[in-house]
Amino acid sequence: MTAFRDAYGVTNPKDVQELERALVNRLIYSIGKDPVDTQPRDWFYALAHVVRDLLTVKWMESMRNYYLQDAKRVYYLSMEFLIGRTLDHALLNMGCYDEFKQALEDVGLRLEEIAEYEEEAALGNGGLGRLAACFLDSLATLRLPGFGYGIRYDYGMFSQSIQGGWQIEHPDNWLRYGNPWEFARPDVLYRVQFCGRVVERRDGDGRVRYDWVDTEDVMAMAYDIPIPGFGDGSVNNLRLWAAKASRDFDLRYFNEGNYIKAVEQKTQSENLSKVLYPDDTTQMGRELRLRQEYFFVRASLQDILYHFSADHEDFDALPEEVAIQLNDTHPCIAIPELLRILVDEHDLPWEKAFDLTVRTFAYTNHTLLPEALETWPVWLFERLLPRHLQIIYEINRRFLDDVARRLPGDPELIRRVSLIDEGDGKRVRMAHLAIVGSHKVNGVAKLHSELMKSTIFRDFARIFPDRFINITNGITPRRWLYQANRPLAALITEAIGPGWVADLERLSELAPLTEDGEFRRRFRAVKRANKERLANLLRARLNIDVDPDSLFDVQIKRIHEYKRQLLNILQVITRYNRLRDHPSAPCVPRTVILGGKAAPGYRMAKLIIKLINDVAAVVNGDPQLAGRLKVVFVPDYNVSRAMELIPAVELSEQISTAGTEASGTSNMKMTLNGALTIGTLDGANIEIREQVGEDNIFIFGLTADQLDDLRRRGYRPWDYYHGNTELKRALDMIASGYFSPDQPDRFKPLVDSLLAGGDRYAVLADYAAYVECQDAVDRLYGDPDAWTRKAILNVARAGRFSSDRSIREYAELVWNIGPRP
Template sequence: MTVTSDIYEISNPKDIPSLRRALVNRLIYSIGKDPVETNERDWFFALAYVVRDLLTLRWMESMRRYYLQDAKRVYYLSMEFLIGRSLVNSLLNIGCYNEFKQVLEDVGLNLDELAEAEEEAALGNGGLGRLAACYLDSLATLQLPGFGYGIRYEFGMFSQSIEDGYQVEHPDNWLRYGNPWEFARPDVLYRVQFRGRVVEYRESDGEVRYRWIDTEDVMAMAYDIPVPGYGGETVNNLRLWAAKASRDFELKYFNEGNYIKAVEQKTRSENLSKVLYPDDTTQMGRQLRLKQEYFFVSASLQDILKTYSADHRGFAALPQEVAVQLNDTHPSIAIPELMRILMDEYRVPWHEAWNITVQTFSYTNHTLLPEALEVWSVRLFEELLPRHLHIIYEINYRFLKEVSERFPGDLDLIRRVSVVDEEHGSRLRMSHLAIIGSHKVNGVAELHSRLMKTTIFRDFDRIFPDRFVNITNGITPRRWLNQANRDLAALITESIGSGWVTDLERLRELAPLADDAAFRERFRAVKLANKTRLAALIDKRLAIRIDQTSLFDVQVKRIHEYKRQLLNVLHVITRYNRLRSGKSGDIVPRTVIFGGKAAPGYHAAKLIIKLINDVAKAIDRDPAVDGVLKVVFVPDYNVSRAMEIIPAVELSEQISTAGMEASGTGNMKMAVNGAITIGTLDGANIEIREHVGEENIFIFGHTAGQLEELRRDGYDPWRYYRSNDELKLALDMIATGYFSPDEPDRFKSLVDSLLRDGDKFAVLADYGSYVACQEEVDRLYRDPEAWTRKAILNVAHCGWFSSDRAVREYAERIWDIPTCR
């Protein structure tokens, strides 16, 4: 191979010799390695830099196009962006996968194996961050001027291992080898203030103004990551902020020999972007969490306004040029921050600043759980962000004044909608602030949006009748089908063409093929190949053998009581008991796969992980169930693990308590990959049923309305315990230590939460219906042709759940931004 100096020049992305030269040049000039003395990571970085070069040219062209067309831009503010690995996704999106595969084979390397060297960018916790990543992909694919803003966490979501059945958290230092996709921007630096005091003064015109002074300052430095759309026509930008000290060290202390004191401020400042979601059960953790939220919001708004001001005078036109989407309440402090900047720095009067603010922001709500709605103590705000507290009080005062004028005498309404909650200590309700300060508020599934308007935010819907809308979540077909399940993607393309990759609703053309025996056979072969591949990975990593011909029954998601992994375990125990007693009949062999992380401070969730592993151990030891039932907990569930597991899923467990899951996107990913859902009428399951047909989904359990009625009438979990012998046996086995003989009381608190503490998530109420529904699953699985037909129809009718459709709805109904070609 000849080494040339044209490092950056790729004459044609489809030209193999040109790509080969670029790859070797990058290896030498950027990595500093001789091609004969390299390891896999060296080749990965060289390849990533070549791909980044290709992205960069298209990225600059996209930015230039937005500028020349003076395009309105949307900025997506999110604490999480769970983007996962980027190499293969980028290659597929720009249409160069096969060419680079050939280049690597020429030098004796395998592209898919090389891609494993990439560290996962674990900048999120779960669905919220993965949704944000899907939306960035769709914005670029749809050629919409969309930009993401977040935090460049040095340590992402923790790495999870399972030790003696328990979750153990380890730091996830994903940046330890560097990130080849990012561009550091030391010239893009903004001051972010904390603490200090607010002084009031009067202008010469008599106007009262405020100045925030004597603050502790942190600098926010930008790192840019190109985000390619499918086809490579548009490459958008994800800008992440890293905290830097306002000065490197105190020279006075350094000269005195006190080196620790000299860098103390630097260390404290840069802790801001160290870790995703610090433990907020401590005062120090809560303080850091609030500082993180304000840090990235302040830097982002300063950056947005700088871009806007480069070509516009005054801020009256800001809502016509800029849309800002708040992904959950974490960035809701952007509302008082924009008010502060407009009023204090640009002298915009209150009424004008407020109108601009409301028309610029929109807010996505992601939870119906009152305890999950973000609140902050007034005292903490007063300490860290005194000017913002002053502005929030003023926003609240003016809002409540309007409400009292419209609804005179309704003091209870005033109390319920106030941003300041005085009943539980003096607290700020950030969801209330986000609703008041946005022109649109959307839920993320039909049921979720309806319950938002009729339960937790019914007062606001009464006050703002046109403010609430629904936009059901979606997933990107590029990552979750075209990349994750390439065998199925190839079969679909061969059958209906490749248009589905950017128009997922074209999958409906597969529906007639569900009645084609030859197509069903090929579809089954793809699923079996995916199951065999997953079985091999589990054997390699966990030394656990599983039967790839068994039914793969999968629940992978964050571990939380409302997601009811505990209900799944109760069914597993019931199945185990039937096998032990010889009363199982013609039972279908199953492999039940769990995966997910529990928050470090969430004791019950961590105990559920231990229970799953203890049940798995008991089943493994019992020869009576050998080959018929297997339970596996896959550690460290993340985007990469999801892409390995989801194509192999046959039964998708979506069993949250009705009315508690906002939407879910795992349900969509599994269905579009040929899994059949077993679930409650919760979140997007309702819309999945509407699209695939009630005959092609397994629905069980109480509805949200039925549960409300059950609780109103006095829900008694003991009634279910006493009336169902199988349930009683399963709970007694857990409570008395059958699965934990070394510590009989280990799981007593879990059983108490169900029987003595009111079974908040209605596990026992839905148990009987769930077990009966699982028997229906067995009956269908015994007929492979009937099962496959329903699986194909799930794929065919889930095209509506594309993030492209969701982003189009946002663009048309909320952001008012056109395509920019």
């Protein structure tokens, strides 16, 4: 490795003068710009290349180290990786942030301003992608040989603007200036087939074999992004696949002068990796989605097996050398694909191939909502992936035969667990496929895992009692405290030393400081400074003034009915009514901040965004309130926005209907940054309560069991409407057009969903308890010392929610791997 270091210009990243020289060299030789005639973006790309060079040296050392130690490798397959910006994260993880900051200042630049020119890699929608990014950080920090595989979408999660209160989607062309962190690998190219037909034949021994022929082909090309661990950690790899045409153009059409027709196939092929989450309200969008899933799975498995086969002549050792984690059902087509490779391409007997497959794969479930469990029409599978459908049918036949032998006389059980839903149009149940084809199935929070076994997968838990486990999600403290909230990180380090960054359980050493008046004062000062910073950003971007002395009450997450932003806004309307009815009564000023994106085809979620903005317009424009209540919707919520918001949060809204949120990670991030949680006993809120203590969290509402009982007895939303005057008044205001005088019936679908539509997510049932709990929040906030004590305890007891802990549990319980020295 000395040769690598000698070949590289920066031998000491702590030497500021050497960094200055490297920056100028990169500006000239990589960016091609004269230092006397540059734009800030040019300096960002020069800086990124210098940092990437440093990462690359350690990256190669890590990869060589894994190879020399013959380390078992973990491959994390995910359709989403919401990694956000890389520059600051890499500098902090490498421990040279201050040196680079000084080097830039010496040439007249500010690192904070240069970093703003980085485009965010928004290759994900929400929690699924953010979790994947946290796990990659922890794998590298813990020196575990873990690699991510996904898709290099040309256009990531859409950019959101608010026009007239409505969400407007814009393409997120994050690659418009190129991605300085990636390495294009044109030599790493794999063929991916679609459609065609299956030909049955017999080989020389008389065994039946299957050939998949006459396929439509596309090529998958690799792009590698180094993922740095913290301190002495490794640098691991995220490999993303881009679609390339199997041939550039049809020469026959080109020679005829029909240039559009000549490149038609190339254009169609490369559309495959153009956009994250194509609109699945259309048949074309659904087909593209399935193509994307198979595309990246097929390329990833070829790559995994290529590296495995370099040192192994057969597949007997595959489960001992390779672990593949399926992040939700999107990549679980990998199960029949691996079977196809082993059986069709390498002539393994079915029984052996299936055993190897099950021992290699593990599946993480992320939803309890039956309608959110992925299924695909059999006819679409048959057209796009005919051989895989045959394999799925064979898996199902053998599985159901085994179930019938072990648990005879229960035809309904057979119907429920079948991989094929024979109902209204035959469909492939991908979650069932993932469970049958994996050796471990984990939920992502204690309640989620229990409900998974007692509700949606009850039958499978009976059939495979040892297969289901819980591994509660976690977040990386490097991104979500050390980087996002540097003032608080500095205060913590001063109090207990720097060890907490790599060992979050060390935060428990803060607990005695709750009784230290000076520490409480400084803790409050940090929170106040973070609130001032956010207030300045809101003023600059949205032209909204908010009071940093008000309580910052924040709900930031994907807009969805089960996450109950609607319950939040009903409480806001009630608070508004009380303030107007009693203008001279004492109150705690409050700034209610919401943010999140609605799926483009999700009409109700987009209507909720409009309601939030219409309520905000009325509340913020009412002179009677005199700054006692403000409502703000923050557009284009993403990782960067989250890093601005979360350090300033004082009240964390985690109010999903009990039994619907798998885990949540925003709850963990806000707790880690000193916010108190108001929430239901749902997802990881339960474990947060266990850690921080019942006196340091605001819990309200029906539990999952109570809600089930209510529904069994017959839930009648009208009873709650008529039985609570404040609730009735708030709903009547929405329904009558108080907040939408230009279109009085605008929000009729929302009100109807609650009153006439059965209120599926129990908004009305939990309303009174929620309002009462918010009153308790006000009372506590009126005692700053008491609030601060609880906030410090929330930080001190957040250690369990590190993604390092999650990854250690995966390593021990699922993957059977350990750190490489």
